[in-house]
Amino acid sequence: MALITAHFDVSGIDFLIKKTKKNTEFFNFPYVYTKGIFGNQCDQKQFYSNIVEKVMSDREIKNPSCDVLTCGFPDSPELNLKTKYSVKTLDLIESSEGIVPVFINNKVFLTKGMMCSYELDEDEDFLGNENDLGEFDQIANLNAYPQTTPDDLSSQVSLDSKICEKIPERFRFESGRKIVFTGGRFTQKILNPELNYILILEALRGLGVFNVYLDSSNAYSLLRTVQMYDRSLVPDIESFFDTSGFFIRTGGSCECLINNGLGDDKFIEIEDNKVFIYPFRSDTPARLSIKSRELGTIDVHTNGGSLGIVFDTRAPGDSIYDDVKLLNESVKQFENVLKDR
Amino acid sequence: MLVPVARKIMDNRKCFIERVFPVEGVWDVKIGDFVEPFSRLGSCVFSQNKMTLPSDFKPRDIKGTEKFFYVDTLLGNVKKEKIFAPYDGTLKKLEDKKYVYEENPRKYFLLSGVWGTVKSLYGKSSALIETQSKDISFTYSTEFHSSGELVVFPNPSDILKKSYLENFVKGIKGKIIYIGNHVGLEVVKRAYELGASAVIVGSCHTDVFNFANNNGFSFGVFSGFGNIRTPEEIYKYLSSVSYRYVFFEGAKNILRIPVREEDMKILNKKEKITDINIINPEYVKNVEPGMRVQALQRPYFGWFGVVDRVSEFSIFVKFGSDERTVEIRLPNFLIIE
Numbered sequence: 001m002a003l004i005t006a007h008f009d010v011s012g013i014d015f016l017i018k019k020t021k022k023n024t025e026f027f028n029f030p031y032v033y034t035k036g037i038f039g040n041q042c043d044q045k046q047f048y049s050n051i052v053e054k055v056m057s058d059r060e061i062k063n064p065s066c067d068v069l070t071c072g073f074p075d076s077p078e079l080n081l082k083t084k085y086s087v088k089t090l091d092l093i094e095s096s097e098g099i100v101p102v103f104i105n106n107k108v109f110l111t112k113g114m115m116c117s118y119e120l121d122e123d124e125d126f127l128g129n130e131n132d133l134g135e136f137d138q139i140a141n142l143n144a145y146p147q148t149t150p151d152d153l154s155s156q157v158s159l160d161s162k163i164c165e166k167i168p169e170r171f172r173f174e175s176g177r178k179i180v181f182t183g184g185r186f187t188q189k190i191l192n193p194e195l196n197y198i199l200i201l202e203a204l205r206g207l208g209v210f211n212v213y214l215d216s217s218n219a220y221s222l223l224r225t226v227q228m229y230d231r232s233l234v235p236d237i238e239s240f241f242d243t244s245g246f247f248i249r250t251g252g253s254c255e256c257l258i259n260n261g262l263g264d265d266k267f268i269e270i271e272d273n274k275v276f277i278y279p280f281r282s283d284t285p286a287r288l289s290i291k292s293r294e295l296g297t298i299d300v301h302t303n304g305g306s307l308g309i310v311f312d313t314r315a316p317g318d319s320i321y322d323d324v325k326l327l328n329e330s331v332k333q334f335e336n337v338l339k340d341r
Numbered sequence: 342m343l344v345p346v347a348r349k350i351m352d353n354r355k356c357f358i359e360r361v362f363p364v365e366g367v368w369d370v371k372i373g374d375f376v377e378p379f380s381r382l383g384s385c386v387f388s389q390n391k392m393t394l395p396s397d398f399k400p401r402d403i404k405g406t407e408k409f410f411y412v413d414t415l416l417g418n419v420k421k422e423k424i425f426a427p428y429d430g431t432l433k434k435l436e437d438k439k440y441v442y443e444e445n446p447r448k449y450f451l452l453s454g455v456w457g458t459v460k461s462l463y464g465k466s467s468a469l470i471e472t473q474s475k476d477i478s479f480t481y482s483t484e485f486h487s488s489g490e491l492v493v494f495p496n497p498s499d500i501l502k503k504s505y506l507e508n509f510v511k512g513i514k515g516k517i518i519y520i521g522n523h524v525g526l527e528v529v530k531r532a533y534e535l536g537a538s539a540v541i542v543g544s545c546h547t548d549v550f551n552f553a554n555n556n557g558f559s560f561g562v563f564s565g566f567g568n569i570r571t572p573e574e575i576y577k578y579l580s581s582v583s584y585r586y587v588f589f590e591g592a593k594n595i596l597r598i599p600v601r602e603e604d605m606k607i608l609n610k611k612e613k614i615t616d617i618n619i620i621n622p623e624y625v626k627n628v629e630p631g632m633r634v635q636a637l638q639r640p641y642f643g644w645f646g647v648v649d650r651v652s653e654f655s656i657f658v659k660f661g662s663d664e665r666t667v668e669i670r671l672p673n674f675l676i677i678e
Contacts, residue, residue, distance in 0.1 A: 012672070029625075030672035031345050037675065039594040040351045040478040042624060050624045054343065137567035140547045141642070144480045144565050147672040151639040189654055189671065 002061045003233070006052055007089070007221045008032070008072030009184035010107050011146050013048075014218035015055055016226065021233070026217040027055060028187055031147045033077075049080035071225040073105065073184075085229040090115065092224045099213070099238060100177050101220050102203060105184035106142065106159065109167055109203065116166035149190045153331070156195050160185075161321035164202045169317060175208020176300075180241050182215035194334035197244070198327065201275065201312055202320050207251045207294050211302070212310075213241035245280075245305035246288075249312045254292035256311070261286070268311070273318070275330040276311040277337055280304035307337050342651060344628045347635065347675045349563075349575055352605050353474045356597070358455050358588060363387055365465040366451065372461060376453035378586055378599065382468050383451050390428060390444040395419050398440050400432060407433040416442060454488065454586035455599035473602055474588075476595040477575055479541070479561035481550065484591045487559040489538035491598075493519045493583040496576070506531055513537045517559075517587055517596075519579050522570045526552060533558050539589040541596060543571030544643070559589045561596060569643035572635075626676055628656060636660075638673035645677060 003018040012030040019025075033047040042050075056066060063081065070076035073089040093101050093110055103110040108117045138155055142148060150156040163185075173179060181200050190196070196214065204210060223237040248256070250270075258266040261284055270276050280286065285301040288309070302309065314320065320327050366385030370376060400417040402408075410416055410426040417424055417432075417440075430444040457472030492513065494505055506513060506520075506528065514536035520528065522543040529549050532540050539559030544567055553560030563571050578598075588597040628634070632648045636658060646658035649666045656674065657666040 029343055031625075035594045036478060036480040036482075037347050038345070038478075038624065040353075040476040041348055041622060047624050054625055136547060137565075138639070140550075140566040141637070145637050148637045149670070149673065151673075191670070 002066040003069070003226070004052065004056060004061065004066055005069040005071070005222045005225050006048075006055075006076075007218045007225070008048065008070065008076055009089075009187070009218065010073060010105050011184045012187055013051060014187055014222060016219070016222035017055070017059060017061075018226075018233070019059065019061065025059075026219060026222070028217060029055070030188065034144070034146060036144050045078045045080060048077050052079060052081060067229075069225050069229050071221050073103070073108065073110075085225065087225055087228060089221055092221050092228070095228070096224070098178070100173065100179045102179060102181050103183040103221070104163060104181065104186070104199070104203065106146065106163070108183075109163055110183070114168075114171060116168070118163050118166045149188050151191065153192050153195065156190055156192060157198075157321060157327070160195060160199045160202070161319070164199070164319070164321070167203065167205060172206030173204060173208075173210065175206065175210070178211040178213065178238075179204070180213040180215050180220055182218060182220040184218070186214060186216050187218050192331070192335075194331050194338055197307065197310075197334045198320060198330060200244070201247070201310070201330070204247055204249060204312075205316075207249050207316060209290070209298070209300050210247045210249075212244045212247045212305070213238070214244045215241050243303070243305035245277075245307035245310050246300075246302040247310045247312065248288075248290060249314075250290070250292035251294035251313070251316050252292055253313055254290060254295075254311065256291070257289040258309070259287040259289075260284070270311050270313050272313045273315070273323070273326060274311070274313050275320070275326065275333065276313075277308055277333045278311070279308035279337060279340070281306065281308065306341055307334070342628045342656075342671060343625045344634075344671075344674070344676050345625050346623060346678050347478075348622065348678050349478060349572055350578060351476045351478075353476050353597075354605070356472060356474050356476075357460065358457070358470050358472055358474075358597070358599070359467050360451055360454065360470065361467040362451055362465065363449065366449075367465065368462055368468070370459050370462075370468070372459050374459045375457070376459060376470060377456055378452065378454050380453045381450045382453055382459075385449050385451070386446045387449060388430075388443045388446045389449060390430075392427065392442040394424065394440040394442060396439055398424065400434075400440060403432060403434070407431050410442075452586070454588075456601045457599075472599055473605060474597045474599050475578070475605075476597055477563070477578070479563060479591075479594045479596065480565050482561035482589075482591040482594050483550070483554045483557075483559060485539075485557060485559045486588075486590055486592065487517070487538045488586065488588045489515045489517045491519065491579065491583055491585050491587045492516050493576075493579045494521055495580075496521045496571070506535060506537075517541065517589055519571075519576075523568045524549060529553060529558075529560070541589070543576075544569040559591055561589060561591065561594075564643040565637075567642060572643075572645065622678075628676060633677045634658060634669070634674045635677050636667075636669045636674050638669050641667060641669070 005016040007014045015027040017025040033044045067084045069085045071087045075088050076086045219240040223234045226234045253272040256268045281304040285303050288300050291297045362385045364385050364387045366383045368383040369381050398419050412428050414426050428444045432442050455472040457470040460471045461469045515538050517539040519541045524542045524545050526549050541561040544564045630648050636644050646660040649657045649659050655668050655670045
């Protein structure tokens, strides 16, 4: 029997389609229902039911022979179709095991034990000005057309920084954990994908080392929903994420010796308040000896990732979005790495 | 590439409009009667105008707590300014020693405002009429309900808008005003002060919307925030139904315009407006060359164009008579029908 799982986010819908047990397809529909656009045609229930039916019919899946599962933030909407299982994204995150999910969209930062929500128009300085379609208007239009993505780097930076401002200062991730960044913010096809990693750097609170994964198809929520419905259908979800790299946050200047076992050891010295990317991806793990004032000396092993090893020597509490020079340098570095990928 | 279809104007073949007396009244219609916009549903008697006088108002010749005045007679003074009665009415002294001037109760006829059939009467207060309408969607609207005669300004310049409000239209009180492609805060404040029932507009800045929302004022935006033109089809249609009684339904994000049943059929052929009840419209379609789209990406935000070609994650659009094409990224556009 075919299985279709839909995740309804604030800016788009993601689907996981399994026509057979072995076959898995991810599909993103980057639009959502808004009363302002569709209110005179249909209600939310009709709209979403129509989308799910369209996705099924395009794949020649017949409704009676298909199990429909739904999840969503803040909740999965009602459908005219019979659904086998439905769950809130919040519950998926709270029930996470092993890998730490960090769910970010244009409304919320959500991880196990922590939820910070953000309204685009809550700021005092969010008043309009006389500029023709200035930044404020653009952000306001995101409320009216939530699927749209900003048209330039500075607007995206502004939006991302507003989300990160809501994360409490005392919040820390435990060093050594595997962390997957997921949610609508990463499924949107933004103009500058390097800003995804800037957002990750900013959201990655706490000092230490982290194995970072990027989920650009909301696979975490979709697969966890399937797991909660029937664990045998998805035994391992980690294989569906892109291993971005090994992120090292030292809180100040650091030294690192990279031993990849081939005899060409690398010694790297990084001054404070810098972001440095060392491209590295290998099936054989490299041994890293990291020394910094805050972390002391630690030895770790890593296979790197699509980005490599990312060093971040900013002091805890410093925002990359407030340091234009560092932001530009980092964007450039991520841009170059992504170009070479 | 699946993209949603936005239909700015929809035919609604069956909807219900509630008409309410300001105070309890007497019905002139019964259930099942067919009514037209100027049909009288019933009547009631109440004071239709009230003027609150400033605290430094000094009345002329009042001994008790109230006194009757004929229109144009002297009520009193505010400093050196003389205040005359704008209508026949009664000057009343309130407990806080302020004064109000209330017009004499007059007969008020509740008109139908729509072409339809009376479906039910609720006591002496309201009637429910089954009718048909064209529903125009607002991108953004305050969640209030109001109704009134539609006045359409011809997209005037900023300087002219206020002057239009104060001089061009004879009394904007109770009217729903389409004010132009864009409106500023000062003009909306003035419309609110003059007692307009609602203001509808192509675009505005967020301060204008916040003002309307904070003051319980019906306010609708067709295109979005910024300085964006009203879609041509909406402006043309509003102009064609100027001075009609219309309904602003903010909670549903729509402006409901009552129409004759036969008008819907004629317009459908001419304008290809999708009918909500006759066909089950597709809410999403695969985008193809030749389709009409609305761009939601600067500097073309809100513009309408025609798809020239489709690539994997974007489309190339021609705007107006310009031969050049512009790349618009998914999902920054909608199909328009």
